[in-house]
Amino acid sequence: MSDQRTRNVPPRPMPGPGGRGPRFGPSLPAEKALNFMPSARKLARRLKPHRLGLLGMLLLSMASVGFSVLGPKLLGQGTNLIFEGAMSQRLPAGVTQEQVIEGLRAAGRNSEADLLSGMHLTPGTGIDLQALSRILLVVLALYMLSSIFGWLQAYVLNEVVQRTMYSLRQDVEGKINRLPLGYYDKMQRGELLSRVTNDIDNVSQSLQQTFSQMVTSLLTVVGVVTMMLIVSPLMTVIAVVTIPLTILITAVVAKRSQKLFVAQWKHTGELNADVEENYTGHSLVKVFGRQREVRAVFDAKNKELYRASFGAQFVSGIIQPAMMFVGNLIYVAIAVVGGMQVAAGAMRLGDVQAFLQYSRQFTQPLAQLGSMANLIQSGVASAERVFELLEADEQSRDSSPAQSPAAADGKLVFEDVCFRYTPDKPLIENVSLTARPGHTIAIVGPTGAGKTTLVNLIMRFYELDSGCITLDGVDIAMMTRDDLRGRMGMVLQDTWLFSGTIRENIAYGRPDATEEEIIDAATATYVDRFVRSLPDGYDTVLTDAAENVSAGEKQLITIARAFLAKPSVLILDEATSSVDTRTEVLVQKAMAALRSDRTSFVIAHRLSTIRDADLILVMDAGQIVEQGNHTELLAARGAYFELYNAQFAVPVAENI
Incomplete structure (x- = not known):
């Protein structure tokens, strides 16, 4: 598919060995700064179908937080029972609290009098253990209920997030199938895989880790502030004035870390692409001794990822220590003011204790919200990359009605067909030809002449700029792609076999084929003869990249697959270029059986393989410069004659 690789698109500066197809740089959209709010809104819309689950999670969170924030208030009452019971025991029996206070003031001990005036004392009695036991049992029940509702909330959230990710993966899978071939030409394979796997996983983890904590933290802040107002409005003001400072710190740090998180996931995709590319071509890397260069490129990309990741985590990690510092300042201020309030008799000791607990409960969720900023930004950065994929231009819709x-x-007619990959670079210009039913049309020409592009247009991998192609009298643009491609078979130079049995790989051409039809297709294409020699026969499982069979055997399996599909039009793109001469004979026989009674397009550089073609098209610079059979073209002594002599002149001279 050489003409595709010569398109006018920016090449990668240092392409790694072993890559297949065009190798281009990373997609440009990932280089821009994170567009946080639009991406966050899109992610929020993904959760909308699960609003009932989210509502249930919210109610469960409210119950869990509600029970949790009541605990300190009740524990404060328990502290009052203990402290005031101990103080009552030290006072003489038979007098009232008011009499004790008046006696202290009369003695000039006003500080002690103020302290006792804020308590509820019964002189001569001790600690009410029965009341204290009731309070402790109630607190225990509250914390148990809080934990139960918290567990239920986490369960519901997990269901919502996983269903959302399930739906997102389905949409991505569907989108991949609707994208035009040109999209894959411009996107590195590892980069695309990174978006489909790493980025979606990161979105899932970010939602899972932050959503519950964010809701719980916000509800905790609301609940705690409410309880603080009940306990002491004055000290609540001291705690609440820090909220603007918290928001300011979070906003400043988050703004600086946004770009770093975008860069982190961009470099992750690039590194994945580099690893995938070099793993695919690891044998060539070793053959040409390029390990040092490959390692240098990897180290450079790894360092870029390290710097971006370190910067993102370091900058965003500043938030939590800053929040903890602010929280400690609040704690000290409340302890001082609370102590003064108790000494003045304006508050009870248990209320101060409860307020100190609430101050921790107040600053902790604020610190958590700050610390979640890095996870949220990282998740939204990944979500943006996934949404870029989902929003990419799709191939045009099939005609309706089709x-x-x-x-x-299998009659194919080209009428003034024009096509170019980029507007300023003409490729196919005003091509007209007729492929008659049952004929074999060979396409030859130099690299970049447009041979593979021509057959890609037949398959509607790309849409025409002008002109039309008709199949049996119908414009292929008016047919559905499934209908069009269901009438065609294609065998490429690069064999594609998946990890499965040989039987399953052959049946991929027609899943409903019977065992007998699979065997017949394998026999007709010379697959059966080598499969019978394998220990497991047709149940032999092909390994990754089908390395447990030879290149020629892989090619024969792909031909058997096309044979089983029974196409009316057959396309063979350099199907014998990577096999040895002996295997080529078998492949040629298999292809001859496959071409029987079918319209066939054969792209070949070995001119000896297409001598018997009914029509040979000689292409150059996107145009058909000659056409005819082998004998006619040699007699014309034109472009085909030059190509033919270029291939055979050297061997002839060597034999002489």
């Missing part, structure tokens, strides 16, 4: 040829003869 047309379908009544016959299945």
